[in-house]
């Protein structure tokens with residue numbers, strides 16, 4: 001990969017200089033984006049292709065959508081359900097054999113839910129499966145390869161909900177917190193063995209996921225200000241170049257997170273007031 005994480009002398013020199021130039025250049029790399037049929041995944045896939053990636057593999061359950069994106073950017077499309085553990089393993093084996101080493105894996109496919117603890121276990125299970133376990137399974141297959149090769153990068157699309165919360169949706173808030181925790185854990189555990197990790201945590205982004213009206217979980221996202229998927233792709237490009245762990249397309253999320261950590265009781269009461277002020281709250 002053209003990441004500045006390499007092996008041998010180059011890597012030792014780069015370790016010395018890592019405070020200055022640790023990031024990733026996507027030129028000539030093989031990149032996989034899950035959830036690439038629309039929204040943030042599609043924008044990232046387009047951006048990586050425009051920035052000179054060698055191959056962008058677009059993965060989704062939406063066969064027509066993902067085929068269209070792959071065709072548009074000259075990439076490869078794969079129809080895989082990220083709840084299917086065996087299918088994720090086969091996908092990674094297939095890509096490594098037919099495309100080449102995976103330099104960057106963007107675990108971006110995600111699902112939401114409208115409601116709280118009253119929601120059925122099936123809804124909770126789906127959120128756990130797509131928003132957390134798909135990333136665990138992908139990392140299980142990729143991290144050993146990356147350690148052996150001396151480089152590779154995992155980008156997980158969590159959400160500001162994973163640093164703060166998301167009013168109106170317990171499964172989403174809880175599983176996105178788990179996603180952030182997973183990304184952090186992988187970086188702490190394997191970061192010094194060449195495994196780069198980024199955790200993308202946007203607030204509201206105008207995508208099919210945020211189209212519905214009248215659902216508290218989505219109304220709160222709209223109320224906080226929406227950005228476009230292309231803005232997220234721009235933040236990702238900058239975050240990868242800087243090797244930032246947290247990629248925050250809405251910079252104010254950093255302040256909210258500090259406020260939450262600084263005085264949890266005050267933050268909770270602020271969230272209760274916000275909830276009461278919203279349609280559906």
Ligand SMILES: NC(=O)c1ccc[n+]([C@@H]2O[C@H](COP(=O)([O-])OP(=O)(O)OC[C@H]3O[C@@H](n4cnc5c(N)ncnc54)[C@H](O)[C@@H]3O)[C@@H](O)[C@H]2O)c1
Pocket residue numbers: 034035036037038039040041059060061062065080081082083108109110111130157158159160201202203204205206207208209210221
């Ligand atoms: N839109 C927002 O405001 C927002 C904010 C923060 C985080 N996110 C996160 O961004 C990511 C992308 O969402 P988006 O907003 O672009 O919405 P989106 O609906 O456009 O994209 C989600 C994609 O994931 C795919 N997907 C869902 N389940 C899948 C499965 N089991 N296997 C394979 N693919 C599957 C969908 O088909 C879809 O193409 C998600 O992880 C979401 O949680 C979105």
